[in-house]
Amino acid sequence: MSRVRRRPPAPVVAAAGVTILFFAIPLVGILQRANWSTVWSDLTTSGARDALRLSLISSVLAAGLSIAFGTPLAWVLARSAVPAKPLLRGLVLLPMVLPPVVGGVALLAAFSLRSPIGGWLHDAFGLQLTFATSGAVMAETFVAMPFYVITVEGAMRGMDQRYEDAAASLGARRLTVFRRVTLPTIAPSVVAGGMLAWARALGEFGATITFAGNVMGRTRTLPLAVYLELESNQDAAVALSLVLLAVSLLVLVSLRGRWLSSS
Amino acid sequence: MTLHVDAAVRLGDFDLRAELVAPAGQVTAVLGPSGAGKTTLLRAIWGSVPIDAGTIRTGDRVLDSPPGTFVVPEERRVGVVFQDYLLFPHLTALENVAFGPRARGWSARDARAAAAALLERVGVGSQAGLKPRSLSGGQAQRVALARALATEPDLLLLDEPLAALDVGTRVEVRRDLRRYLADFAGPAILVTHDPVDALALADRVVIIEAGRVTQEGTLGDVTSRPRTPYVAELLGVNLLVGSGVGHAVELDGVSVATAQPVEGPTLVLIRPSSVALHLHQPDSSARNQWSMSIGELNLLGERVRVRLVGPFELVAEVTPDAVAALGLVEGGSVWASVKATDVTAYRA
Amino acid sequence: MRARTEPVAALLVLVMLIAASCSDSAGPSSPEAGSKGEAPGLSGSVVVSAAASLTDAFADVGEDFSEIHPDVKVMFNFDSSTTLSTQILEGAPADLFAPADEANMRKLTDANLISGEPKVFTRNELVIVTKPGNPEGIETLADLAGAGVISLCGEKVPCGKYAAEALAKAGVTIDESSITRGQDVGATLTAVTDGDAVAGIVYVTDAAKAGDKVEAVSLPEDVNVIATYPIGVLSGSTNIEVARAFMDHVLGGEGQEVLADFGFVPAS
Structure with a gap:
């Protein structure tokens, strides 16, 4: 009788419980460290407000760029027979496993004023990415976009491609098929991937501080502010951390593991 | 115009070599056991599988003739009713039917008007605003037919159109399908494994077994002179x-x-x-x-x-x-x- | 047999967790297993938490010390002095503390975490660093304002405080939106050497370390700030004997010589 649902063996449950504690205890730690009487005032100092505002703008832009440029890439990876696809995919996903600082160093090497590209951008268009919000957005996009691409590519692979065939038989060209059939079908994953990329961009630290620097109001995002406040005002650092934590947790819980349900 | 198929397709281990003719205004049933290559034949006709050798043409228009010619599916003007209909789940019945005309460049208003008229004609006018998941099997089948007809195709393909329906609905849908197919001017090809469908709907029968055409002719020819044990068993003789x-x-x-x-x-x-x-x-x-x-x-x-x-x-x-x-x-x-x-x- | 593997795995996880938490309280200063207990010299290991600006000099000092005391292992934890003092206040294990200012040392003496009196063992000066060749032609602190993005240490980190002092002395204000702040002097220097910062204010010793990757512009004495580096043994040290020996070595002739080689100014 299937009245009783089969559960994993007790030792496995116990081990899983220990693992959950491993993740939960640091959270409890930061919560009990918070100085709740000053949280509000710590979050409303001009420095904190600047960091919050900047983080919001740059992470939304990074998520937007991830969607705009990541979607075509996911399409190519999922549907076309490009050569050396594993290599290509590895390249795109590299920022997920690379220490972000390394990503920052690489961006610096490629786009600093003294690099060929960065120098040209500056001479030709007066564009400087380092120490500019655009640089922070770029660093965040670099680190966050892989999360979007992997989610959407998985969804495209996982979807029933016969719907695309059906659309083609009705006379729809490939771009129309993509826009009117593929995209609506994988819309939940586009949203999930976008939110995941956004959450990752919001938490980005290493690549941003290395590439874009730590300039108040321009590149000092929340995580950078947290790091700097650790030196002076720990209560403020904890308060800012709480904001990051709450937002990230909210995003991940609301996604309910949707980026996993692809293939 | 008549559809002429003389095609060889190799898909993995499976190998299809089929020659058949489907005249305009007639329903040609392709009958065969499962795995015989019926669906592959259909896919070759509407272009989702390129053939390896031979020619597929409607009248003088060559659709596929390797190595030179391959017309992509979206340009073949072939209407397909898929086995499980494949209605776009995010679109209403009306939008599903209007999809083809829209993709072929009709204005939104014209496409919707044509779609509404077609849905009315196949008897699901009042379900126009429903999403596919709210449609019954029979209604979905009718919407799928309307969608395939909406593009005014040269050729109509139906892949097991009744297989997904329960017995009661099947009788009714089969009766109506007969009427709509009679109105269709081009060649219609009906793939089925059920001889009753063939008897009820088709003028001509093509039997495919293990990737080969084993018998072809009018319904009368085939029933009076079956040529393979498979056909004899179908007819119960x-x-x-x-x-x-x-x-x-x-x-x-x-x-x-x-x-x-x-x-x-x-x-x-x-x-x-x-x-x-x-x-x-x-x-x-x-x-x-x-x-x-x-x-x-x-x-x-x-x-x-x-x-x-x-x-x-x-x-x-x-x-x-x-x-x-x-x-x-x-x-x-x-x-x-x-x-x-x-x-x-x-x-x- | 098969049935046992699961509990074993669970146990293993538990043991690992417990082991990880124990090693905290045991501290890194517990004597090295297998050290020659009968040797008359010192043995064991000590952790020295030192200002980032001391990184290269202390690495050499530590090597010399280990040569004299082969059974002693010296481990360093380099970061901004503020981070280090915070860590120690939070209970991080260390045996010696050598920050780049006296304020951070005071935090620990106030908390009764220092055993005995800390001593100033060396000093350092500030310097402006620019790109090689000094393309912006920076000669004085006043030139920094409006020159582009300037790299400074975090406001609460010693090198940041010293820089603020120097700028105040010179009566120069740099707009905060033209300042990128490094978490320690190393990061501050990197923003000039590898990044696009036009100039930065770091210690003389760091400028020397960067070699020809930067050009140093010295500050006139009236605006320069002298950083003083105190060192003290932590009262929580589990190897006070070795810790004191290391402190003496730093203050002694050999240690002072090494520091001087790296551009530090003698304590007195």
């Missing part, structure tokens, strides 16, 4: 293979008397209803008399099918009353007789 010598066909050590003279390799068709059963050797005029044992009894509605085992296998169909009167039981012995005039013999 006895088909024997032998060699004609005068007014008899020699099987393995047994001969079957015929009314017409026959020569050479011959197929022998005996309808189960023509087989009479007796407890003792009959002294009737029937020239074909064999002593056989009863392998199996099956009640089919008003009739009982009796599978006989003897010099060869034979199926007889008798009334339940006869079974009782003769006291037929599985394993028992019985005499079977067939009049020579009831034996149809034709060249293999």
